[in-house]
Amino acid sequence: MNTKNIAKQIFAGILLSSAVGAAMAEAPYPAETGFHSTKSRAEVIAELQQARANGDVLVTDRYPVDKPVVSSVTRAEVIAELKQARANGEILVTDQYPADKPFHSTLTRQQVKDELQHARSEGRVVSSGQTRPL
Numbered sequence: 639m640n641t642k643n644i645a646k647q648i649f650a651g652i653l654l655s656s657a658v659g660a661a662m663a664e665a666p667y668p669a670e671t672g673f674h675s676t677k678s679r680a681e682v683i684a685e686l687q688q689a690r691a692n693g694d695v696l697v698t699d700r701y702p703v704d705k706p707v708v709s710s711v712t713r714a715e716v717i718a719e720l721k722q723a724r725a726n727g728e729i730l731v732t733d734q735y736p737a738d739k740p741f742h743s744t745l746t747r748q749q750v751k752d753e754l755q756h757a758r759s760e761g762r763v764v765s766s767g768q769t770r771p772l
Contacts, residue, residue, distance in 0.1 A: 757763040
């Protein structure tokens with residue numbers, strides 16, 4: 639190789655690496671600006687104490703902070719709601735997943751039989767003993 643070509647390649651490499659280095663240099667982001675509070679130290683401390691008293695701020699080593707839950711219903715009311723939901727079929731206790739909700743018909747047995755007979759007479763339903771014409 640030619641000495642001039644080697645010198646050009648080295649110079650280009652140095653130039654490229656310095657350009658990349660300048661581009662990768664970290665600048666402070668976001669730009670640091672001075673912060674000026676509108677409240678006094680005493681006001682901030684008073685707000686903190688009030689928030690702790692209200693339960694808005696909990697001092698704990700657990701993360702995330704679990705806020706205490708205050709229920710508006712009694713235990714007896716919750717148990718009554720649960721029993722009612724089970725009776726209505728809204729909650730099904732089973733080891734089967736997904737839980738199949740029981741089906742409750744609003745029709746009487748005679749009404750279902752009449753609907754079936756009507757559907758058969760119109761040719762909409764084929765029973766196991768019949769063949770349907772094409």
